[in-house]
Amino acid sequence: MGSIKLDGLKKAFGSQTVIPDANLEIADGEFVVFVGPSGCGKSTLLRLIAGLEEPTDGRILIDGRDVTHAAPARRKLAMVFQSYALYPHMSVYQNIAFPLKMAGEKADVIRVRVQEVATSLDLLPYLERRPRALSGGQRQRVAIGRAIIRQPAGFLFDEPLSNLDAALRVSMRTEISELHRRLRSTMIYVTHDQVEAMTMADRIAVMNAGRIEQFDTPLELYRRPANMFVAGFIGSPKMNFIEGARAREYDARTIGIRPEAIDWSIDSGKWRGRVERVEHLGAETVVHLSLDTADILTFRTPLDERLVAGRTIHVSPREDSIYRFDGEGRAIPGPKRNP
Amino acid sequence: MRSLRPTLFKAAMTFLGWAVALLLFFPILWTVLTSFKSEVEAIAFPPAFWPSGWTLENYFEVQERSEYFGHFLNSVALSLGSTVIGMLIAIPAAWSMAFQPAASTRHVLMWMLSTKMMPAVGALVPVFLIFKSAGLLDTLPGITLIVLVGNLPIMVWMLYTYFKEIPADILEACRMDGATVWKELVHVLLPMSLPGVASTMLLNIILAWNEAFWTLSLTAVKAAPLSAFIASYSSPQGLFWAKLSAASTLAIVPILIIGWISQKQLVRGLTFGAVK
Numbered sequence: 233m234g235s236i237k238l239d240g241l242k243k244a245f246g247s248q249t250v251i252p253d254a255n256l257e258i259a260d261g262e263f264v265v266f267v268g269p270s271g272c273g274k275s276t277l278l279r280l281i282a283g284l285e286e287p288t289d290g291r292i293l294i295d296g297r298d299v300t301h302a303a304p305a306r307r308k309l310a311m312v313f314q315s316y317a318l319y320p321h322m323s324v325y326q327n328i329a330f331p332l333k334m335a336g337e338k339a340d341v342i343r344v345r346v347q348e349v350a351t352s353l354d355l356l357p358y359l360e361r362r363p364r365a366l367s368g369g370q371r372q373r374v375a376i377g378r379a380i381i382r383q384p385a386g387f388l389f390d391e392p393l394s395n396l397d398a399a400l401r402v403s404m405r406t407e408i409s410e411l412h413r414r415l416r417s418t419m420i421y422v423t424h425d426q427v428e429a430m431t432m433a434d435r436i437a438v439m440n441a442g443r444i445e446q447f448d449t450p451l452e453l454y455r456r457p458a459n460m461f462v463a464g465f466i467g468s469p470k471m472n473f474i475e476g477a478r479a480r481e482y483d484a485r486t487i488g489i490r491p492e493a494i495d496w497s498i499d500s501g502k503w504r505g506r507v508e509r510v511e512h513l514g515a516e517t518v519v520h521l522s523l524d525t526a527d528i529l530t531f532r533t534p535l536d537e538r539l540v541a542g543r544t545i546h547v548s549p550r551e552d553s554i555y556r557f558d559g560e561g562r563a564i565p566g567p568k569r570n571p
Numbered sequence: 572m573r574s575l576r577p578t579l580f581k582a583a584m585t586f587l588g589w590a591v592a593l594l595l596f597f598p599i600l601w602t603v604l605t606s607f608k609s610e611v612e613a614i615a616f617p618p619a620f621w622p623s624g625w626t627l628e629n630y631f632e633v634q635e636r637s638e639y640f641g642h643f644l645n646s647v648a649l650s651l652g653s654t655v656i657g658m659l660i661a662i663p664a665a666w667s668m669a670f671q672p673a674a675s676t677r678h679v680l681m682w683m684l685s686t687k688m689m690p691a692v693g694a695l696v697p698v699f700l701i702f703k704s705a706g707l708l709d710t711l712p713g714i715t716l717i718v719l720v721g722n723l724p725i726m727v728w729m730l731y732t733y734f735k736e737i738p739a740d741i742l743e744a745c746r747m748d749g750a751t752v753w754k755e756l757v758h759v760l761l762p763m764s765l766p767g768v769a770s771t772m773l774l775n776i777i778l779a780w781n782e783a784f785w786t787l788s789l790t791a792v793k794a795a796p797l798s799a800f801i802a803s804y805s806s807p808q809g810l811f812w813a814k815l816s817a818a819s820t821l822a823i824v825p826i827l828i829i830g831w832i833s834q835k836q837l838v839r840g841l842t843f844g845a846v847k
Contacts, residue, residue: 284743305749317744321762330758334749378748 234295234308234385234418235260236281241290243276250276251442254290258420258435263412266422267429268439268465274422275390277439281420282311282388294385305334310379311388314395316371318363318378324350325359328377335382349377369400376411386418393428405432426466430454438462460561463488469518469530471555476525478503484556484564491518493553494531498538501546505529510539521547599823606630606816613812629817636814637800639821646796646822648711649786650779653719654772657726661771665730666756670742680731683724691721691784702789709791717785722775729774733767734760770837773829780826797822 241254250273258264266274279285281292283304292300299307310331318327328349332342350356353373363371372392379387389408393401409432412419423429429436430450437447438461446458450466457463463471471488479487495501496519505521508528512535519539521529529547539545556564605613606629608622633639668676698717699708707713737760745755761768783798790799801822804815830837 282747284746304743304746309747311744311747313740313744315738315740317738317740319741319744319759319763321765330750331748334754378744382749 236386236418236420237291237293237296238277238281239291239293241277241280241292242288243273243280243285244288249288249442251280254442254444256437256444256447258418260295260418261416263409263419263421263432263434265429265433265436266420266439267424267426267436270424272439273442274424274439276442278388278390278420278422281307282309283307308382308385309388310382310384310386311390312372312375312379312392314391316363316375316395318371318374320363323360323362324355324366324374324377327363327374328355328381331378331382345381349381353377368396369404372396372404373407376408380411380415384417386420389419389421391423392421393423394425401428408432426468430466436466438465440465456563457555458563460486460488460557460563463555463557463563467491469532472527472529472531473557474527474529476527478525478527479556482554482556485559486557486561488555488557489529489549490553491531493550494529494533494547495550496531496533496539496545496547498545502548503529504544504546507539507541507543507545510541521545599827602816602819602823605813606820608813608816610811610813613816629813630821633804633814633817633821637803637818639800639818642795642797642800643821643825645711645790645794646780646798646825649715649718649782649796650776652711652715653722653779654775656715657719657723657775658768658772661723661726661730662756662761662768664727665734666760668727668731669734669737670739680728683727687721687724695788699788708789709794711794714786714790714794714796717789718779718782721782721785722778725778726771726775729771730764730767733764733771736767737763766836766839769833770839773833773837777826777830 236258238254238256241251242249243251254277266277268274276285280287283302287300291298294307319330322330325346328346329342332345350359353376355370355373355377358366358370363374366374393404396404405428421432433450435447435449436453438445438453440461446453446462453462453466457466460473464473467490469491471490473486473488475486479485503523505523507519508522509520511518516532517535517539518530518532521531523529531547558564604620604622607625609626612619612623668680702708702713741759742755745759750758781798786796786799787802801815801818804811804818
C-alpha cells in the first residue's frame with residue numbers, strides 16, 4: 233500500500249515560484265527517482281510529499297487519501313536525509329527505536345523489532361554505539377533502519393549517498409535496490425547523479441526549473457527523450473547537439489547524436505574534423521573533435537592509438553540514431569528523413 | 572637566540588595572565604582577609620595584609636545582628652525561582668524564534684536586548700510605584716518577578732543562539748518519526764543543547780544571586796536576599812569594614828563554590844559553537 237499522486241502541486245517561497253505545477257502518479261511498490269541539476273526543485277518536491285513544506289496550491293494523495301495538509305508523521309512515509317540526521321545523543325539502538333517509541337509501542341515489542349531491523353542491516357554489533365563512532369556507511373544504514381522500523385507506506389530518500397566515497401556509494405546503491413526488492417514498498421529517491429537514477433529506478437522523473445520534463449523508465453528516457461533537456465541530461469558523455477545547415481539537412485532546428493552513435497575513420501566519412509582532446513579511460517576512449525564549423529563533437533570508441541590531438545579524421549553519425557528537435561527544443565517524432 | 576624569543580614571549584604572556592588573574596581576584600581575597608581582622612585593624616593605615624589575630628568575631632556578630640540564614644534562603648529562592656520560571660518562558664520563546672522565525676523575529680530579538688541597554692534606574696520610579704500599589708514591595712514574588720524580567724532577554728538570546736546550532740535536518744527527522752513538538756523538545760532538542768541550557772541556567776543563577784540594584788530598591792527586611800544584607804552594613808552610623816567583609820564573604824561563598832564546580836561547563840556553554 234503506497235501509491236502517491238501529485239495533483240497540480242505548486243510551491244512558491246514568497247514571490248519566487250519553485251514548483252509551478254507538478255502532476256505525477258506513482259504506483260504502489262514503484263522505485264521512482266527524481267533527477268535533475270541542483271536547484272531544479274527535486275528536493276523541494278520530495279519535502280512537499282514528506283510534509284516538511286506546505287504546498288501553495290494543489291493536492292497530495294497517498295493511497296487515495298488527501299494528505300495535503302496532514303502532519304508528516306500521519307502520511308506513513310519515512311525519510312532518509314542526506315546528512316543522515318541521526319540523533320547524536322542517542323545510541324544506535326535508541327535511534328532505530330525512536331519512531332516506535334514516539335508511536336507509543338511497548339518496550340518488548342520495540343526490542344524485538346530493533347533486533348530484526350539491526351540484523352537485516354548488519355548493525356547488531358553496533359547497537360550500543362553513538363552515531364559519531366560509526367563510519368559513513370554504517371550511519372547510512374542506521375538512518376535506513378530508523379526508516380524501515382515503522383513499516384511505512386513509502387520511503388523518501390534525499391540524496392542519501394552524496395556524502396559517501398565512490399566505492400561505498402556503489403555498494404550502498406546495491407543495498408538500497410536490494411532493500412526495495414525485499415520490501416516491495418514505494419520509494420522516491422532524489423539525486424543529481426544520473427548513473428544512480430538509471431541503475432536504481434523503475435521510473436525516473438527528470439526535473440528542470442521546477443518542472444517535470446519527462447517521467448518514464450530509464451531506457452525510454454534514453455531512447456526517446458521528450459526534449460533537448462532530457463536528451464542532454466541522460467547519457468554520459470552528454471549528447472552532441474548540432475545546429476545550422478547540418479540540422480536543416482534533417483528538417484530540424486537542432487539534431488542530437490549520442491557519443492556512442494558515431495563512427496570514425498581516417499580517410500572518409502560524412503564530416504571532417506580535427507581531434508582536439510583524447511581521454512583514454514582504458515576500455516574506451518572519449519574523443520573531442522572540432523568540426524570545420526564551431527561545433528564540437530564528442531564520441532566514444534574502443535582504444536585506438538591513431539587518435540591523437542591535432543590529427544584530422546572523418547566521422548559519420550549512425551543515421552538511425554539521430555534525434556531531431558524543433559525550435560522550442562521539443563523532440564520531433566517520426567522517421568528521420570534521410571537527405 | 573632563535574629559540575629564546577618564543578620562550579620569552581610565553582613567559583611574558585604567563586606573567587600577564589597571572590597579573591590579570593590576581594588583579595581580578597584581589598578584591599575578593601582582600602574581602603576575605605579583612606573579614607578575619609578586628610574593626611580597628613581593618614581601617615588601620617598602612618593596612619596590614621594578614622590579620623594579626625585571626626578572629627571569627629565578625630562572623631558571629633553578623634549572624635547575631637541579622638539573620639544570615641533567612642537572607643540566604645531568600646537568595647536561593649530568588650535565584651532558583653527566577654531561573655526556573657525564566658526557563659519555562661525562554662525555552663518556548665527561543666524555540667519559536669529559532670525554528671519558526673517570522674519576518675520580525677530579528678527585530679524582536681534586538682528590541683529585547685535593547686531593554687538591557689537602558690539604565691535600570693530609568694525604570695525605578697514607575698516600577699516602585701507599581702510595586703507599591705500592587706503590594707509587591709519587600710515580597711519574594713515581587714523581587715523574583717523583577718529579576719526574572721530583567722534577565723529574560725539574556726536567557727532568550729542565549730537559548731536562541733544554542734538552538735540555532737541544532738541542524739534543521741535532525742528536527743525534521745524527528746517530525747517524520749512522529750514526534751510532537753513537546754516530544755521533540757524533551758527527547759531531542761533539550762538533550763542536544765544541554766551544555767547551552769545548563770550554562771544559561773547557571774549564568775542566570777549567578778546574575779540573580781548578584782543582583783543588587785533591584786533588591787536594594789525593592790526589598791527591606793522580609794524578602795531581602797544576601798546582596799541587600801551586605802549593604803545593611805554600610806549604614807548612617809558608619810562603616811564597619813570587618814563586618815561588611817564578613818557579610819560579603821558569607822554572601823559570595825555559595826555562588827563562588829557553584830561557579831568553581833561548574834566553571835568547565837560554563838566556559839564550554841559560553842563558547843558553544845564558537846569553534847567548529
